[in-house]
Amino acid sequence: MPILDKLTKATQDMVRGTKDLTDIARYNSLIAEEQKQIASMYTQIGKMYHETGEADPETPLGKLCLALNAANERIIKYNETIRQIKGTKRCPTCSADLSLSATFCGSCGSMIEAVAEMASKFCGNCGAKIDEGLAFCTSCGHKQE
16 A cells, blocks of 8 residues: 555655746746736837937937937938939838839829829949939949939
8 A cells, every 4th residue: 555655645745846937837837928018008108208309318218219319210212222223212191111113002092192203313334324212223223322
């Protein structure tokens, strides 16, 4: 009997250990979910604070708001550069990328104002005609100034 008692106790200890591990994993998962919610709330608080526009540029928070504004401006410029490289324009209603010749937006159906024929310039590398606003020559690929 003592061997059977030892086996029973060992089995019970193993079951209890497995249950403990399962409980710990469940609580770790709950903690991680709470941490995600906290991070989301911090983000919302920061966004709401930034949108009030009341940040004093001399305070640490104000300096972060200025840095955030500068980063957003750089993103806008980078997206515009990408559109120039791709030869697209942006829908003023929904911000979808459109071909330069589009009259209507394929995403929202808005009518796009007709753009007057773009002024032309010439590539300094190959002399080909280049539409204003393009970052690269469409003939030789040379980056434009």
